[in-house]
Amino acid sequence: MSESDFLPEGTLRGLPGPLPAEERILWRGAPTVHGVMLRAFHARLVMLWFAAAAGLLALGAGLSEGPARALAVAGPTLLTGLLALALLWLFSWLVHRTTVYTITDRRVVMHVGIALPITLNLPHAQIESAGLRLFADGSGDIPLQLPPGERVAYLHLWPHARPWRVSRPEPMLRSVPDAHRVAALLAPALAARAAGTARIGEPLVSAPERPKAPAGRLAAAGSR
Template structure:
């Protein structure tokens, strides 16, 4: 994970090396990010309940309607400011975020005031999951190798909720998430097959060399 200023390719700190191809790029849908990461709907519900309680309490106390409405108005203003602030922050974070899937890794670029980038090579990814939402978006958390440590705080909100001890980076609030999950799954499977083939080839070469050395040994 590192900070960077120069971006030769959108979402990447440098050009991809020869043999590596970009398969997909995308970003969170800010409206879903506001609801699920910043819980803007819960804040809106909280203020709605406060307003309802305030109105009922004032009416029960026999206050004039104008006074009741005035008392509820300032609570409404506070609620709108709170929800608006959370929505603005979600929009800014979504706008600053780029998720990239290549044939070798997953790359996160994120950060509003200070942009950062983090690479997750396929060799360090054990598996990926898919969680769909009713609005058609979804999340794709990545389960990393136990030896691969990352920071939940630095990744948030691009981390699976409540997984603090072993943080799981997460492509969050992705539109058309099923298609993206299929792209990632195919890329991981292809990489795994290529890696296994390469390991098998190395093992065969080592076996041949060992056999040749054994046959070339003479007993005095």
């Protein structure tokens, strides 16, 4: 039995209920496995740590007992590192498999969680601003800043939270593919809701102009 068995008929995966007739979906997606593994679980640091540990052990054993002993000592450490990377890949795949980000012309819905899934329903009118951090492969992070008083626990969000924003957590669409296009779809939707417009025009696929309304601001945000 899956979680979809408990949802009303006609409900898309990742949504809390059927989509209203007047609401339309702009984009649906999930984090990339590669991005979650590298930037949420820091696989590079894990790999470097095990490589450095294996190198130090091999150096000490090699100087005192020769190359054969150095390989024998470093081997188990390297094997443990490979197993750790395999586990990180598995967790990253599970994050990818269980996450659904949905952007409509009225809200952002984040269905997240591996063991205990939750669904966050974020109306555009309740989003103060959104950021965009692009990576070399075209994927990117889109953090969403909520107004004061609107809080979601950081541990409930992670890894779908902007790093280091613990006192005022920001939900984040993490490592979404083709992030520039996703941002270009979200920006006019936020601007339209900030202006009090019920619907927006056709989704934009090019970089949007910076809206004047605070809730529609979508600017490049680096890691802070």
